[in-house]
Amino acid sequence: MADNTIVIEPVTRIEGHAKITIQLDEAGKVADAHFHVTQFRGFERISQGRMLHEMPSLMARICGICPVSHMVASAKACDEILGVTVPPVGVLLRRVLNLAQIVQSHSLSFFYLSSPDLLLGFESDPALRNLVGVAQQAPELARDGVALRRFGQRIIERLGGKRVHPAWVVPGGVSRPLDAEQRASILEEIPDARARAHRTLEWFKANVATWADEAAHLGEFPSLHMGLVHESGNAAYSDGLLRVVDGNGWVLADGVDPRNYWDYLGETVEPWSYLKSTYFKPLGYPAGIYRVGPLARLNVVERLGTPAADAELAEYRERLGRYPSSSFHYHYARLIEIVHCIDMIDEILSDPDILNPHVRARAQVNRNEGVGVSEAPRGVLIHHYRVDDDGVVRWVNLVIATGHNNLAMNRSVLQTARHYVHGAEVKEGMLNRVEAVIRCYDPCLSCSTHAVGQMPLTVDIRDAEGALIRQVSR
Amino acid sequence: MSVLTLVIEGQDVAGPAGRTILQVARENGVAIPTLCHLEGLSDVGACRLCMVEVEGQRKLLPACVTTIEEGMQVTVNSDRLTAYRRRIVELLFTERNHVCSVCVADRNCELQDLSVEFGVTHFDLPQLHPKATVDATHERFGIDHNRCILCTRCVRVCDEVEGAHTWDVMGRGTEARIITDLGTPWGQSATCTSCGKCVQVCPTGALFEKGRSVGEARRRRPYLPYLVAREGRAR
Numbered sequence: 001m002a003d004n005t006i007v008i009e010p011v012t013r014i015e016g017h018a019k020i021t022i023q024l025d026e027a028g029k030v031a032d033a034h035f036h037v038t039q040f041r042g043f044e045r046i047s048q049g050r051m052l053h054e055m056p057s058l059m060a061r062i063c064g065i066c067p068v069s070h071m072v073a074s075a076k077a078c079d080e081i082l083g084v085t086v087p088p089v090g091v092l093l094r095r096v097l098n099l100a101q102i103v104q105s106h107s108l109s110f111f112y113l114s115s116p117d118l119l120l121g122f123e124s125d126p127a128l129r130n131l132v133g134v135a136q137q138a139p140e141l142a143r144d145g146v147a148l149r150r151f152g153q154r155i156i157e158r159l160g161g162k163r164v165h166p167a168w169v170v171p172g173g174v175s176r177p178l179d180a181e182q183r184a185s186i187l188e189e190i191p192d193a194r195a196r197a198h199r200t201l202e203w204f205k206a207n208v209a210t211w212a213d214e215a216a217h218l219g220e221f222p223s224l225h226m227g228l229v230h231e232s233g234n235a236a237y238s239d240g241l242l243r244v245v246d247g248n249g250w251v252l253a254d255g256v257d258p259r260n261y262w263d264y265l266g267e268t269v270e271p272w273s274y275l276k277s278t279y280f281k282p283l284g285y286p287a288g289i290y291r292v293g294p295l296a297r298l299n300v301v302e303r304l305g306t307p308a309a310d311a312e313l314a315e316y317r318e319r320l321g322r323y324p325s326s327s328f329h330y331h332y333a334r335l336i337e338i339v340h341c342i343d344m345i346d347e348i349l350s351d352p353d354i355l356n357p358h359v360r361a362r363a364q365v366n367r368n369e370g371v372g373v374s375e376a377p378r379g380v381l382i383h384h385y386r387v388d389d390d391g392v393v394r395w396v397n398l399v400i401a402t403g404h405n406n407l408a409m410n411r412s413v414l415q416t417a418r419h420y421v422h423g424a425e426v427k428e429g430m431l432n433r434v435e436a437v438i439r440c441y442d443p444c445l446s447c448s449t450h451a452v453g454q455m456p457l458t459v460d461i462r463d464a465e466g467a468l469i470r471q472v473s474r
Numbered sequence: 475m476s477v478l479t480l481v482i483e484g485q486d487v488a489g490p491a492g493r494t495i496l497q498v499a500r501e502n503g504v505a506i507p508t509l510c511h512l513e514g515l516s517d518v519g520a521c522r523l524c525m526v527e528v529e530g531q532r533k534l535l536p537a538c539v540t541t542i543e544e545g546m547q548v549t550v551n552s553d554r555l556t557a558y559r560r561r562i563v564e565l566l567f568t569e570r571n572h573v574c575s576v577c578v579a580d581r582n583c584e585l586q587d588l589s590v591e592f593g594v595t596h597f598d599l600p601q602l603h604p605k606a607t608v609d610a611t612h613e614r615f616g617i618d619h620n621r622c623i624l625c626t627r628c629v630r631v632c633d634e635v636e637g638a639h640t641w642d643v644m645g646r647g648t649e650a651r652i653i654t655d656l657g658t659p660w661g662q663s664a665t666c667t668s669c670g671k672c673v674q675v676c677p678t679g680a681l682f683e684k685g686r687s688v689g690e691a692r693r694r695r696p697y698l699p700y701l702v703a704r705e706g707r708a709r
Contacts, residue, residue, distance in 0.1 A: 049608060051578075051616060057688035058576045165575065170687040362685060364613075390610035390661070391684060 004028065005462020006426055006470045011435050018443075020413055020434055021272075023462045024469070028423035031464070033414040035406075035438060037275035044396045052078055052365065052391045057167045059383065059398075063444055064164050065108065068101035068156060069376035071169040072238050073383040076372030078171030080259075081387055083366030090173030090359040092348050095238045097159050097169065098374060099341040099348075102237065103193070104152025105377035106294070106334045106341075109442035110200075111145025114331060117436050118204075118211065123429035141203065144196040148338065151193040155345065158182040173360035183349050190346045194308075197342055201312060201335045208319075211328065217419040218437040219327025219412030222247030224280050224290035225299040226404065228375050229254075233302030235340065237375040243300045244280060244290065249323050252282065258373035261382055265399065277406040278399060289411065292379025292404040293441060294333035299323050306347065309340030327412050330440040365391040376401045378442045402443040412437045426470065480546035495537040495548055496524055506550055507559060507591065509566075509584055509677055510625035511538045514701025515634055521566075521625055523559055523588070526550050534558070560592040567594065568601045569648060571620040572678070579679030580689040585623060586678075604648060611661025614684055615673050622652055622680035628672035635701065640666040652680075675701075 009019035018037050025031040043062050050058060059074040060067035072094050079086055086094075116129040119138055128136070135142035153163045159178065160166020168174050208215075224247070228240035242256035244264070253264055266281040266288070280288030290296070299322075303310050313336055320329055348354060365387060372383045379401030386395040402409075416437040420430040463469055479488045482499050489498035494517070499506050509521035517538040524537040529547035534555070537548075549555070566572075566585060574580050588594075606619035629641040629652065640663050644653045655663040673681040674693050682691055 050576075051608060051610060051618070051682075051684070053685060053687045054576050054578070061575060167580070167688040167690075170690075175687065175690065364685065390616075392608055392610050 004464060005468045008431050011438060022417045022421055026464050030418045030421050033417040034272050035409045035413045036273045044398055047393050047396050050393050052081060052387050052393060053171055056169050060165050065105050065444055066101060066376045067165050068097050069374045069381050072098050072374040073372040073381045075169045075171055077370040077383045077385050080370030081365055081367050082171055082363040084172050084361035084363045086173045086361055087358045089354060089356040092354060093174050093178060093359060094169055096345055096348050097156060098238045099345050100152045100155035102377045103338055103341045104149045106338050107145055107148040110331060110334055114439050122432050126428060144200050148193060148196055151189055155186050158186055172362055177357040177359045178355055180355055187349055194342050197338045204335055215326050215328040218416055218440060220325060221411060222325050223408055225296035226290050226292050226380055227297040227300040229301050234305035235297060235301045245300050247323055247325050258382060259371045275406050276403050278404050286407055289407040291408045292401050294337050295330045298333045304340045306340050306343035309336055309343055312336045312339055327440040378444055379404055405441050409438060409441055478542050478544045480542055482548040483550045489542055493542055495526060495540050495542055498542055504550055506537050507588060512627050512675055515630040518626055523562055527552060560594060563588050563592050563594050564597055564599055566623045568597050568599045570604060570606060576688055577679040578682045578686050579691040582691050584677035609660050611659040616684055617681050619651055621678045623678055624650055625677055627675040628681060631671045631675045636669050636671050638665050638667050
């Protein structure tokens with residue numbers, strides 16, 4: 001019999017290398033589907049033998065999109081090893097840096113990677129289905145995307161001295177205080193960024209009904225959700241404790257000190273991917289499937305903590321229910337988070353004490369183990385180190401957002417393929433939807449496998465015997 | 475003391491007998507790149523970056539250890555010399571694991587400065603990627619052999635200025651390593667006075683102060699006037 005496997009390779013408009021395999025049964029219906037991450041990196045091994053004080057910058061090199069989240073999580077693990085309390089302004093400045101990165105990364109994900117599908121249509125001409133196509137049809141939308149990304153990048157540059165990989169976050173705090181001029185420049189740009197974020201959100205809300213079919217089939221299933229929450233119930237991005245809720249809002253774990261992550265999260269390795277899958281240990285594998293990132297964060301928090309974003313959150317919950325379960329809603333959640341992050345940056349930088357020069361605590365190694373956690377744009381990020389008494393790193397474990405989402409991404413790919421793929425005669429628009437469900441999660445594969453290179457997906461379609469019948473790549 | 479006259483880069487210059495080509499060139503505003511040389515320490519001619527052409531000599535001569543002679547004609551810059559110097563910088567980079575982006579001496583490193591000066595933007599040679607270790611046993615300082623270029627400034631400053639002679643070189647070729655006290659860990663060295671002069675003279679991020687993060691190495695040059703005051707006595 002003819003080969004019954006469709007391969008999409010490489011998957012495009014995602015951050016990293018991946019492929020999708022769709023397995024068909026005898027009748028040509030989708031039997032199974034897998035999302036494979038095909039790159040391998042090994043930062044956990046590379047960092048062994050390095051000095052602790054190098055770790056935030058070394059770990060930032062895992063990723064060019066979310067280096068700041070790695071720096072923050074890494075520095076927090078180092079803080080614990082030094083046994084220091086980071087000065088409050090140091091904590092706030094790290095927070096601003098991470099919020100700025102979420103704005104720029106979310107803008108990249110929404111405008112550059114996903115808006116072509118949303119604006120031009122999932123079935124539209126692939127040659128035009130990119131940011132250039134968006135700019136032709138809706139120049140204002142494209143401009144907003146570019147401007148919001150630049151807004152976030154500039155804050156990172158102003159604080160850290162560099163747009164990508166600033167070496168500013170260090171164990172014990174940050175290396176330099178904020179100067180008044182930089183603060184004024186950032187605050188000056190906030191009204192424009194805020195207006196652009198709201199305009200995009202309004203556009204999305206006005207059009208959301210046209211994507212009803214996608215919302216129902218791009219990863220619509222109940223799962224657990226995990227994120228960092230402040231004691232107050234507000235969203236936390238650089239601090240806070242872990243909370244896990246299920247699809248009905250039952251809190252399964254709350255106030256979890258990230259140091260105890262191992263009691264709650266199990267890791268498993270699948271033969272078809274270099275990306276480890278994590279699951280919620282109390283429910284076991286694979287029942288403990290959970291999601292992290294914008295969708296999950298809005299589900300676990302009671303409120304975001306800034307008025308305009310909370311008004312948007314209330315409307316979001318009114319439209320979608322208190323615990324939305326479709327991964328398509330990651331987009332909506334992401335846009336609300338952009339609004340919130342801009343307002344938080346404004347709030348923090350408006351505090352006069354933010355210019356306080358006391359931003360760093362210094363100490364030698366006082367503990368041999370430390371765990372640091374932050375919210376990367378795509379979800380919870382955990383860094384866990386062990387060092388010897390001299391401060392040389394001996395063991396590292398990284399649990400990355402995309403790893404948390406791996407099981408959910410696989411389930412989403414299967415669901416989307418089942419709905420849109422029928423037989424080996426596959427239309428391009430169907431493959432694009434299978435890719436689009438992955439884009440909802442904004443996975444960062446370079447991070448999650450801790451490979452070098454650009455970002456290209458492949459879809460394999462295999463028959464009941466596993467023979468490859470079709471491979472689609474770009 | 476007799477005064478000798480010579481020509482360096484087409485410029486008529488003069489200097490007392492016993493001076494090196496490097497000294498006389500620099501006194502007359504002619505730049506010659508160096509790495510292992512440091513004012514106030516003896517010269518060993520290890521890095522070979524200061525090689526110059528001397529008329530009548532088939533071999534290139536290291537300017538830091540070649541004394542001037544009457545009537546010498548010295549060429550400091552030529553295509554041949556630039557190509558050699560560029561290759562030396564490349565050899566230094568490829569011999570060990572220099573990764574500027576995560577180095578404590580990023581933007582404060584003489585090897586990095588030379589790579590910029592000679593436009594070493596990539597390597598033609600394969601990297602050796604040797605297995606090198608970090609010795610962080612000292613309470614305040616550490617040595618990362620991945621970033622050591624074997625200039626031996628640390629060995630000389632420890633011996634000639636501090637008088638401790640804690641540092642030395644062990645092994646040959648690519649296996650050579652800077653060691654403390656016959657190869658005992660630095661933290662257990664009986665001779666080290668913890669003065670930190672070695673750290674201050676290191677041209678790269680090989681010797682560092684613990685607690686400094688990426689790009690935070692600061693060479694506190696107050697040590698250097700002391701070295702400069704010794705200029706001329708080292709030889």
